[in-house]
Amino acid sequence: MKLKRRDFLKLSASSGLLLAASPESALARGEKKALPPEAVGILYDSTLCVGCQACMVGCKTANRMPIESQDPQKRWDDPLDLSASTLNIIKRYANGTAAVKDREQDGYAFIKRQCMHCIDPSCVSACPVSALRKDAQSGVVSYDKDACIGCRYCQIACPFDIPKFQWASTTPEIVKCQLCQHLLKDGKIAACCAACPTGASLFGPVEDLRAEAKRRLKLEPGSYADFPLKQIGGRAEPQTTSRQVGHYLEHIYGENEVGGTQVLLMAGVPFTKLGLPDLPDEAFVRLADGIQYAIYKGMAYPLVVLGALIYMIRKGENNNHGGDHKEQGDGK
Numbered sequence: 001m002k003l004k005r006r007d008f009l010k011l012s013a014s015s016g017l018l019l020a021a022s023p024e025s026a027l028a029r030g031e032k033k034a035l036p037p038e039a040v041g042i043l044y045d046s047t048l049c050v051g052c053q054a055c056m057v058g059c060k061t062a063n064r065m066p067i068e069s070q071d072p073q074k075r076w077d078d079p080l081d082l083s084a085s086t087l088n089i090i091k092r093y094a095n096g097t098a099a100v101k102d103r104e105q106d107g108y109a110f111i112k113r114q115c116m117h118c119i120d121p122s123c124v125s126a127c128p129v130s131a132l133r134k135d136a137q138s139g140v141v142s143y144d145k146d147a148c149i150g151c152r153y154c155q156i157a158c159p160f161d162i163p164k165f166q167w168a169s170t171t172p173e174i175v176k177c178q179l180c181q182h183l184l185k186d187g188k189i190a191a192c193c194a195a196c197p198t199g200a201s202l203f204g205p206v207e208d209l210r211a212e213a214k215r216r217l218k219l220e221p222g223s224y225a226d227f228p229l230k231q232i233g234g235r236a237e238p239q240t241t242s243r244q245v246g247h248y249l250e251h252i253y254g255e256n257e258v259g260g261t262q263v264l265l266m267a268g269v270p271f272t273k274l275g276l277p278d279l280p281d282e283a284f285v286r287l288a289d290g291i292q293y294a295i296y297k298g299m300a301y302p303l304v305v306l307g308a309l310i311y312m313i314r315k316g317e318n319n320n321h322g323g324d325h326k327e328q329g330d331g332k
């Protein structure tokens with residue numbers, strides 16, 4: 001992964017560089033933040049997803065979000081991307097003849113996009129007024145509209161481009177998935193997982209979701225196996241469905257990216273083709289802390305950090321022969 005201008009802005013924002021925050025870090029360089037003790041999340045399995053979008057309907061209903069229609073008469077909800085009205089979206093990847101599911105060449109696949117509920121979230125670090133917070137128990141990254149001053153540092157800092165801003169509102173807020181925390185408080189699960197008929201979106205404790213993802217990687221492609229529906233690790237007896245095992249990539253996206261995320265993704269098509277960014281294992285805020293720690297010299301540190309980051313960007317671009325143009329996925 002090479003540092004680019006876009007990454008630089010995100011590193012700067014997440015490190016608090018733009019806010020002249022202290023270089024002191026609670027964690028040593030390279031150290032990962034631990035998973036909160038009762039961390040919950042979602043495992044999305046692209047090979048089980050049929051693109052029905054029931055999760056999108058469930059999300060809109062549970063969060064009282066308006067429909068976003070390309071149809072002039074606004075008869076249905078068909079958003080093109082995450083937005084101030086859409087917290088969760090299923091996108092489709094297609095290549096060539098798009099004849100075979102979960103295949104990169106001449107195939108198609110689905111991908112779910114939403115807030116990843118990072119274990120060490122850049123949006124939380126970048127926010128100067130703690131309007132974004134990570135719950136110490138569940139790890140849910142939530143938003144407090146009353147604290148927000150509308151600076152939009154969280155938007156710049158997020159490596160997944162998740163937070164959206166209500167530009168059309170006279171009292172704009174930041175909008176993003178909050179893991180249906182209002183439902184969790186009532187002992188319910190995330191609405192997208194409750195609505196999913198195939199088990200492609202699965203709610204549960206992150207440790208259980210990680211174990212389930214690793215179990216799937218060991219299954220024989222083409223064989224039949226049981227997959228849990230809606231949730232695992234709850235008190236209720238788990239429901240299961242028998243499905244043919246897909247061809248998984250040996251990569252659980254979010255297990256390590258930017259220090260780990262509580263939303264995990266599995267797929268048969270490379271994640272960069274599905275529109276996910278290629279990210280380092282270390283959280284952006286830790287990367288920036290490391291640079292600051294190494295070269296901090298009293299009051300001069302922001303300028304030195306700025307110079308070092310620009311040097312890294314230019315070096316990365318030179319090594320890349322100006323080839324900043326990573327092959328783009330065909331995700332629609």
Ligand code: SF4
Nearest residue numbers: 115116118121123158
């Ligand atoms: S995905 Fe972005 S908005 Fe969500 S927790 Fe991570 S940094 Fe914050």
Ligand code: SF4
Nearest residue numbers: 059088177180190192
């Ligand atoms: S957890 Fe809730 S808000 Fe987040 S994508 Fe699922 S339904 Fe939407």
Ligand code: SF4
Nearest residue numbers: 049050052053055196
């Ligand atoms: S409800 Fe489940 S199967 Fe349907 S689009 Fe959403 S994740 Fe895929």
